[in-house]
Amino acid sequence: MMHVSWNNLIAKDARALTASEIRDLLKVAERPEVISFAGGVPDPKLFPLGELSEVYADLMADDVAGRGALQYSISEGMPALRQWIAADLAKEGAERTIDNILITNGAQQGLDMLARLLLEQGTKLVVEKPSYLGAMQAFSTRHPDYIGVTMDDEGVVLADLEAAFEAGARIAYLAPDFQNPTGLSYSLARRQAVLELAQRYGAVIIEDAAYCKLSYEGEALPSLLALDEAGRQDEDAGTVVQLGTFSKTLVPALRVGWVTAPRPLIEKLVLLKQASDLHVATINQAVALRAVEKTFPGHIDTVRDTYRTKRDAMLRALEDFMPDSVSFTRPKGGMFVWLTLPDGIDSRALLERALEEEKVAFVPGQAFFCDKSGENTCRLSFSAGDPARIREGIERLANLIRRVHNQ
Ligand SMILES: Cc1ncc(COP(=O)(O)O)c(C=O)c1O
Incomplete structure (x- = not known):
């Protein structure tokens, strides 16, 4: 045998x-x-059990919405949920339509799908030193050539980033807000300079905004996505692809995250999503939407x-x-x-x-x-x-x- x-x-x-x-x-x-x-991981004491219990009960008591939440749905994600996210991004200065948003199984799936879409063996990929381990796990399945860029108190060191772009890198994975693992954030000037550099070289920035809402002091700074959008008319152009999630602000178990990107990229990501798991659980999307409508911003x-x-x-x-x-x-x-x-x-x-x-x-x-x-x-x-x-x-x-x- x-x-x-x-x-x-x-x-x-x-x-x-x-x-x-x-x-x-x-x-x-x-x-x-x-x-x-x-x-x-988030503090479980913060999970809004009472509100979530009501949300589930209300949903299941509603004949149309309840049955809808238990049905298959489209790969792009629930339109009303994408609308909520688009409105939230707009508040922060990034005007996107729902066609620029794909709902993913947490931001982690966004990382995995972007890796499959953009990387292949030897693709030069800029990451911060240090960077989020889960992102590198997703990227490494594609065997990219990492170019690590050092960080100082204001964010990624510009000379390092420019050297990476000079060396041919055209994709950078960056986390400007309260980065995992260092907690560091980019200053406004550094955000602008990073974006200008990327625009000059025609590079894409994958902006991980997982922690952007967890700000404890001072004014929240605009995201790279918002800065990139400023003055731009066409939602389908753009330098920044942003990853978001409800894991840190609501609960991680719903596994509801999203990718915001120019439409041509979203269209490809939707095909990848179809091939991998069709869509994020409809009920989780419905619960997430009702829960954020009910409980945010309080x-x-x-x-x-x-x-x-x-x-x-x-x-x-x-x-x-x-x-x-x-x-x-x-x-x-x-x-x-x-x-x-x-x-x-x-x-x-x-x-x-x-x-x-x-x-x-x-x-x-x-x-x-x-x-x-x-x-x-x-x-x-x-x-x-x-x-x-x-x-x-x-x-x-x-x-x-x-x-x-x-x-
Ligand atoms: C920087 C960063 N990005 C993405 C994720 C993935 O988050 P989720 O898949 O739960 O949305 C995490 C989770 O810890 C993270 O720390």
């Missing part, structure tokens, strides 16, 4: 998929005694207030407990703070000890770098814990770093 040789059967693109080596370690982080900054204010308090607790604890040799970002929104440890401290080894000795977890930063640099960096999420636990966890981590540093 012949045994199946899976290694030979698995296609080359799928062979590129490898499980993260830290995943097993982070399983330990789920134990109740561990204070985990590893997750990066709910977003609650979400912001809650995360602001958690962020403040984390930053205060970092200031109080971390040795001076550790630097950290001071995000104005989002869910993450980024630590840079003294040179020579490997954050993966630190994680092992943190779990063992201090019952604290974080994500080592290296995984977020396309060139696997950043050994001495860590991503800490403040979204899930309560402020007292956050403070306690940071104190424990700081104690360990002092011990490691002094050894």
Whole structure:
């Protein structure tokens, strides 16, 4: 009898998929005694259970809408939901029609579909250093040539970006608002300059706006999409393709996200969507629409207030407990703070000890770098814990770093 040789059967693109080596370690982080900054998921206490329960009940009590929500639907996504998103984008200065919007199974599916549409082996692709790991997982199935661009306090470094465009890159994946993993945001001047550069070289920017509404201080800055739209008449031209989601503002389980793009791109994406899963669950789209109509903007204010308090607790604890040799970002929104440890401290080894000795977890930063640099960096999420636990966890981590540093 012949045994199946899976290694030979698995296609080359799928062979590129490898499980993260830290995943097993982070399983330990789920134990109740561990204070985990590893997750990066929304605080479930913020999920509007009461409102959602009413939304589901009302929908199922409505003969027409209820049956419609249980039926197949079009691949583009529910027109009324796309209309809501278009109106919301318009408030932020980006005039798009519903034909410029495709509803996806979370922003993550948008990343996967854009990878399939725009990338092939060797396509030069600009990513921030560090960048969102989930995006790189989606992109890597296509074997692009990553060109990592460094970040400073104002965003991506322009000279790096220009050098990437000079080297022939025409696609850049950027997250200007409260980036995952650093929490950093681009300044207004940097946004404008990035856009001008992209326009000069005829490059496309894939703007990840997953966290753009989670802003905790100051005025929200215009997105690259909104800046690109300013003064442009034709919704089907454009430099920016933007990804959005309700995962961070409503609930992630509905898996409702979207891609906003010029129509020729949307038309191709719709075909990919048809081939992959036909459409996002009709009921999820219907619930998302009713829920945002019912609860926004009040709910977003609650979400912001809650995360602001958690962020403040984390930053205060970092200031109080971390040795001076550790630097950290001071995000104005989002869910993450980024630590840079003294040179020579490997954050993966630190994680092992943190779990063992201090019952604290974080994500080592290296995984977020396309060139696997950043050994001495860590991503800490403040979204899930309560402020007292956050403070306690940071104190424990700081104690360990002092011990490691002094050894
Ligand atoms: C930067 C970024 N983009 C996209 C996503 C995917 O979000 P979703 O698929 O839930 O919409 C995430 C999720 O954590 C994220 O952090």
